Amino acid sequence: MNNPQLNKNGELQHLLTTEGLPVRILRDILDKAAGFVNVAEGHEIKKVPLLHGKSVFNIFFENSTRTRTTFEIAAKKLSADVVNLNIGSSSTSKGETLLDTVDNLCAMHADMFVVRHSTSGAAHLIAKHVAPSIHVINAGDGRHAHPTQALLDMFTIRHYKKEFHNLRVAIVGDVLHSRVARSQIHALTTLGVPEVRVVAPKTLLPSHVEKLGVQVYHDMAQGLKDVDVVMMLRLQNERMQGALLPSAQEYFKYYGLTQERLAQAKSDAIVMHPGPMNRGVEIDSSVADGAQSVILPQVTFGIAVRMAVMSTLAGAK
């Protein structure tokens, strides 16, 4: 089976998932992003003309503020023309199929699609459908993947920890429903992190999760013991309705990240969260705003990483 993300020259054609992404491409994106961060760390991020004359369509079938905004900023910094579409409320509710919508946008001469959809596999479907000149970036599909989030997380880890091969990383929370967790796991294992843990009650873990190459913990204290990186996941309120958890209070009591629990990790451990946070549900405010938190730098790095992804795709022949 061909890797649907690569073109015949082995270059990145679409970014759909971190699974099966060659490590050279992964590292290349992180290196490229580092170049943009140097630019970005001044007060003003300089515009570069790498995507001048290209049209980037942000098509979001599911609501998002942060991801869509950072993609928009990234595209504009690359001098692309950006069109934002919130389709959740327009075409599909009128009965238009996903691929009809895509065909219409292709007819408007899109060069790149940034897609978010509530169903796993939507980005793959679009990537298979569009002409070879068009690039697709998956900005989150169902429970499947959110590769740019994982890449910015990797960038953040590398920024603070320099290397991957000596790290112990814990991913805490609702892995079952999380596209972020899946993409993080694949990226971490590809980059050579020797120990990736997931920490959650059994109701929030998919079956056979260990086959993704992670160690499973149900106890928070044990799961955080001596880790270098704590990656928290968002817990959505509707999980209480599906009989997955009794209450947010009980969840916080056993799986919420407090200063006391964080003390189990290494003293220089960093705390990450993909946002938006539920303070007092999965993370205590004192940790979220504390010295070990790198949650806001993650957002800034997200712009650079998305610039790196877009310019990499635009460079594919």
Next chain:
Amino acid sequence: MNIHIKNGRLIDPHNGIDAKQDVFISDKHVVAIGSAPQGFVADQVIDAGGLIVIPGLVDVSARLREPGYEYRATLESEMDAAMAGGVTSLSCPPDTDPPLDEPGLVEMLKHRARLLNQARVFPVGALTYGLKGAELTEMIELTEAGCKAFGHADAPLIDTRVLMRAMQYAATFGYRVWMRPQDSYLARNGVAHDGEVSTRLGLPPIPVVAETTALATMLQLAQETGVKLHICRISSAAGVELIRAAKLAGLPVTCDVSMNHVHLTEMDIGFFDSNCHLMPPLRSLRDKAALRAGLCDGTIDAICSDHSPVDDDAKQLPFAEAEAGATGMELLLPLLLKWAEEDKVALPDALKRVTINPAQLLGVKMGHLSVGAHADVCVFDPKATWKVEPAVLKSQGKNTPFNGYTMQGRVRHTIVEGRLAYSL
């Protein structure tokens, strides 16, 4: 009309025949095997040299999509597909729109099928009105209209008391109840086997226990009511084990499996191939091995195509949103041959699973070529290879996980009721 099929290798599993023998057909029936009856003059001679002559296939699950889903398939297109697949008798599930819950609908369907004069259609009637799982249908009238069994297709039947009463009522008259075991709550919103692939792809899962809990309930209710229970589309190793145990315990239970599940696993989903969105879901390699073992030891009685034509619009969607189902009648025979070859099953033994066994499940007199039997015959070339492509398939449904596969074994002639209905 007299037909003489000569020089072929005749395989009739029911009569234990596997030999080079001619078949003589007259007036809708087989009149002789081996040498011609006295005074027989053939109107038509079929030279089956190098070919294999078998009873027409009996497919216990083929959706024809009429009434109600004519945009997916019509009786005309699917009967053509049946002929091209050598399927001369088929049973269709009741999940049409409206469902097959009234004698008039069944009569109309049988009438339309008879006019086309191709495969024989034996509908499975709805067990409850509208497949809503609440009120019993008029099973006696439906039987008189032509239903051979009663089932619930893929519609949920949650109320176990309704299921028990339905079984009791059916048992009163000796009717068969056909059920696909799946607990609606455990399978809710699920689209793929709860395993490594669904975890990796983030697809909502259907665990094996969705099958086994429902199956255990059905087996106990069957024991309680004495109904002749047939389990449709078994998919898991644990499910096969439950049926094996029930059979050993002497329960009158039978079982079938879809051809897709004999050959494919969750891994075939690859990068969200919606052609592999099937119901029940494709399961693990271990489950596939157990299904094959169940076929070999007779735990599983029949193999069906589970033919379910789906239009492109309903497939060209993200995996979970795509409609479940695949076209299959034209692939049933070559895939059976492939299984027989892979598992070293003797051809007569393999062919039982698509001829006499399914005929007995339906309680019909087809599936064999005894003298005096209905002359439903399939003649195929075991060596011919062909590539599965949309343009080649007669079915209106072009979606199959086997798209692009090269198949070995191709139907050359299909005879229904003594009439040559298809030749290639």
